[in-house]
Structures are given as structure tokens and as C-alpha cells.
Amino acid sequence: MHQDSDSNSSCKTSRDLFVRATKSIPGGVNSPARAFRAVGGNPIFIQSGKGPYLYDVDGNKYIDFIGAWGPLILGHRYPAVIEALEVMLTQGTSFGTPTELEVEMAELICKMVPSLDSVRMVNSGTEATMSAIRLARGFTGRDLIVKFIGCYHGHVDSLLVKAGSGIATLGISDSAGVPKSFSETTIPLQFNSIDALEKCFAEQGERIAAVILEPVAGNMGCVLPHKGYLEAVRSITHQHGSLLVFDEVMTGFRLSSGGAQKLFNIQPDLTTLGKVIGAGLPIGAYGGRRDIMEKVAPLGPVYQAGTLSGNPLAVAGGLAMLRSLNGNQAIYQQLDELGAQLEKGLLKSANETGIPITINRIGSMMTVFFNKGPVTDFDQANSSNTECFGAFFRGMLNHGIYLPCSQFEAAFISGAMQSEDISQTVDAAHSVFQDIVKKGYTSN
Numbered sequence: 001m002h003q004d005s006d007s008n009s010s011c012k013t014s015r016d017l018f019v020r021a022t023k024s025i026p027g028g029v030n031s032p033a034r035a036f037r038a039v040g041g042n043p044i045f046i047q048s049g050k051g052p053y054l055y056d057v058d059g060n061k062y063i064d065f066i067g068a069w070g071p072l073i074l075g076h077r078y079p080a081v082i083e084a085l086e087v088m089l090t091q092g093t094s095f096g097t098p099t100e101l102e103v104e105m106a107e108l109i110c111k112m113v114p115s116l117d118s119v120r121m122v123n124s125g126t127e128a129t130m131s132a133i134r135l136a137r138g139f140t141g142r143d144l145i146v147k148f149i150g151c152y153h154g155h156v157d158s159l160l161v162k163a164g165s166g167i168a169t170l171g172i173s174d175s176a177g178v179p180k181s182f183s184e185t186t187i188p189l190q191f192n193s194i195d196a197l198e199k200c201f202a203e204q205g206e207r208i209a210a211v212i213l214e215p216v217a218g219n220m221g222c223v224l225p226h227k228g229y230l231e232a233v234r235s236i237t238h239q240h241g242s243l244l245v246f247d248e249v250m251t252g253f254r255l256s257s258g259g260a261q262k263l264f265n266i267q268p269d270l271t272t273l274g275k276v277i278g279a280g281l282p283i284g285a286y287g288g289r290r291d292i293m294e295k296v297a298p299l300g301p302v303y304q305a306g307t308l309s310g311n312p313l314a315v316a317g318g319l320a321m322l323r324s325l326n327g328n329q330a331i332y333q334q335l336d337e338l339g340a341q342l343e344k345g346l347l348k349s350a351n352e353t354g355i356p357i358t359i360n361r362i363g364s365m366m367t368v369f370f371n372k373g374p375v376t377d378f379d380q381a382n383s384s385n386t387e388c389f390g391a392f393f394r395g396m397l398n399h400g401i402y403l404p405c406s407q408f409e410a411a412f413i414s415g416a417m418q419s420e421d422i423s424q425t426v427d428a429a430h431s432v433f434q435d436i437v438k439k440g441y442t443s444n
């Protein structure tokens with residue numbers, strides 16, 4: 001482990017805290033994605049973050065490749081965000097009334113994300129997707145929703161069908177507690193298969209309110225759309241009068257300043273956004289075409305509300321970060337260069353040590369699959385050697401590299417990283433790959 005004197009370590013260890021946590025929190029964690037069940041060992045308790053680094057309560061420093069599961073695209077304690085939060089703290093923490101900052105935030109989001117005419121703030125990605133599909137149903141008067149196997153859209157009852165992220169990691173096929181009648185309104189299809197989508201629409205097109213997808217999946221590990229796939233989804237939904245919902249909770253403001261839709265030049269009807277727009281504070285949003293958004297209360301009959309929606313602290317922090325990203329082509333270029341350096345270095349090390357891996361990467365989002373590849377859908381992602389991934393994860397952690405604790409999550413690079421951080425990560429991986437070979441693990 002990397003002991004670091006900057007860390008404000010206390011006499012409490014992660015191990016002690018975890019034992020304590022299990023007595024008052026289910027599984028000791030407030031979100032299953034934080035549990036280390038799939039990779040072995042116990043979760044690390046973090047004390048603080050600075051730039052690209054995390055510091056745990058045990059006195060170790062890590063290069064952080066989870067970035068709070070996406071939002072910290074500019075790293076921990078980004079100065080403009082901290083300053084905005086400090087100013088807001090002198091004014092209040094919540095008012096339950098409209099504020100000027102919310103208007104500025106909505107205007108900026110609509111300016112940056114091409115398909116948005118209007119946007120409603122909520123408190124999480126889950127709320128955003130739940131509200132977007134209710135709106136799609138209210139707008140079209142239809143009930144069915146198409147989703148893709150391995151995509152995760154938060155823990156909305158009807159969207160937990162064949163979901164990725166923690167649910168795939170724990171090997172739970174569908175969550176208990178969801179009435180059959182709810183999951184029956186969801187049609188799960190294979191990601192990247194135009195045939196499956198065409199067939200489904202040919203049979204039930206008139207009953208489908210919306211297709212929801214992660215335009216680049218991050219929750220079965222990073223899986224890119226085939227060339228032409230998103231265009232086909234757009235045209236099929238349009239043809240049948242169904243709405244296309246891009247869930248950009250992960251890709252929004254990460255793949256470009258206008259998200260995946262700007263990068264791939266596709267106009268969805270609705271878009272969901274999450275963590276990124278709060279710079280790490282709890283927030284989410286959904287938005288889209290004006291005629292659809294006008295169906296939301298108080299303008300229209302689709303009800304959706306929230307006491308803390310547009311919370312001033314979350315909005316202040318998020319707005320500061322979005323302003324730093326707006327028109328900042330250089331940051332996306334830097335993220336891509338760091339990503340390319342990491343991808344190249346890891347592939348070289350894996351080749352030299354004889355471990356077959358597949359790396360899926362787009363900009364600053366990537367996954368190392370312990371699998372010969374290609375990985376273009378959930379079945380392929382799921383054929384990875386997760387034992388090998390677990391050994392990789394634990395080895396990297398011991399070298400001070402904090403990766404997502406699941407084969408079915410994307411790692412994120414932050415703009416606070418330098419080329420040296422990537423070199424250190426590649427060196428660590430080289431030695432971990434060698435250990436994996438010595439221990440006799442093999443990729444599938």
C-alpha cells in the first residue's frame with residue numbers, strides 16, 4: 001500500500017469501520033456498487049480527495065479512477081467548485097423556492113446539450129430516468145418501454161429488468177420486490193442489435209412509448225455502439241412515433257461538452273442527466289423537446305416534483321463545473337490523450353505478459369475486460385473471467401490505483417491527472433499482470 005503523509009489518517013482503520021458499518025447499514029454500504037463482494041476483500045473507507053488522488057483512513061494514497069462514479073471529471077476539490085460552494089454556504093443550504101442559479105444552470109445545460117429546449121432538475125439519475133419514462137408514457141399514451149440488456153438506468157422498478165452495474169456484478173438477474181406487472185411493461189433487447197430492435201417494433205411498435213439507452217454503455221463495462229447503431233435506433237423510433245431517451249447520466253459532459261449526442265450527432269427526444277451536473281453533489285435532470293416537456297406539471301398532466309430539486313448547493317457546485325467545461329475543447333483533448341496513453345500502455349503490458357484482454361475506450365471512459373473480445377454486448381461482457389478481474393483489481397489497489405470494483409463498470413480518467421499518473425498506473429498493471437500469470441489465472 002502507498003502510505004502517504006498528506007493523509008489525515010486516524011486510529012480507525014477501514015477494517016474497523018466496515019465491521020462497525022455492517023451492524024447499522026445493510027452490507028455496510030449505502031450503495032451495493034461500493035461493496036467489494038465481486039472482487040474479494042472489504043471496502044476502503046475514504047477520508048478525503050485532492051485532484052486525481054484519494055486518501056483513505058488507513059493512511060494510503062490512490063490514483064482515483066472512479067471519480068465518484070463519474071462526476072469528478074475535473075478531479076477532487078476543483079477550485080472553482082469549492083469557491084462556488086463556499087459562497088453559497090454563506091447564503092443558505094435550501095429554500096424550497098426558485099433561485100436565479102437554477103435558471104442559469106438550466107440555460108447553460110440547454111445551450112451545451114443540443115437536443116434540450118427545456119430541462120427539469122431532480123435529485124439523482126434514478127429520479128431522472130423514472131421521470132423521463134413517465135413523461136414518455138404520458139406524452140405518447142403508450143405503456144411499453146424498450147431497454148437494453150446490461151444497461152443500467154438507476155433503481156427504477158420497471159428498469160431493473162436485466163440491468164447492468166451492481167445488479168450484474170452481484171449476479172442478480174432481476175430485483176425482488178418488483179411486481180410482475182411492472183416488469184412486463186419493459187422489453188429487454190440485446191444492445192447493438194438492429195435486427196432485434198426492428199423485429200420488436202415490427203411486432204409491437206404501436207405500443208412502445210420509448211426506447212431508453214445509454215448511448216455508450218458504461219454499466220456492463222464500457223461498450224461502444226456499432227457504427228450506425230444509434231442512427232438506426234433514432235430512425236426506427238421516429239418511424240413508429242416512439243420517443244428516444246438517451247440516458248446520459250454517465251456520458252453527459254464526459255464524452256464531449258454536449259455529451260454523447262453531440263459526439264455522435266444524434267438528436268434524442270429526451271435526455272437524462274445525473275451526477276456530472278452536480279460536480280459530486282446530489283442532483284439529476286431530464287429534458288428535451290419543448291412540446292414534450294410542456295406535458296410536465298405544472299404546465300401539463302404528467303406529475304413530477306421534489307422538495308430538494310434544484311438544491312442551491314448542488315446547483316452552485318455543478319454550475320461552476322459546467323462553466324469550466326463549456327467551450328473547453330482542450331480539456332476533452334487532454335482526457336482523450338491520457339486515455340489513449342493508458343489504453344496503449346495496458347495493452348502493451350498485457351501482451352508482454354501474455355494475458356488476453358480487451359480494452360473498450362472512448363475518451364476518458366474505459367474498461368479492461370479479461371476476455372479475448374470483442375465486447376459489444378452484455379453476453380460478451382459477461383463471458384469475461386471475473387476471477388482474473390478480481391485479482392487485477394486487488395493487485396492494482398495494493399499498488400495505489402483505485403479502479404471500479406467490478407468488471408461491469410467503466411473506469412474514469414480525470415482532467416486533474418497528469419501523464420505521470422498514467423505511467424505509474426501502467427507500471428503497476430505490468431507488475432500485477434505478471435503476478436496474475438504466476439498465480440495461473442487465465443482470461444476467457
Ligand code: PMP
Pocket residue numbers: 069124125126127129152153154155165214218219247248249250274275284
Ligand atoms: N443512469 C445511468 C446511465 C447510470 O450510470 C446511473 C448510475 N450509475 C443511473 C442512471 C442512476 O443514477 P443515480 O445513481 O444517481 O440514481
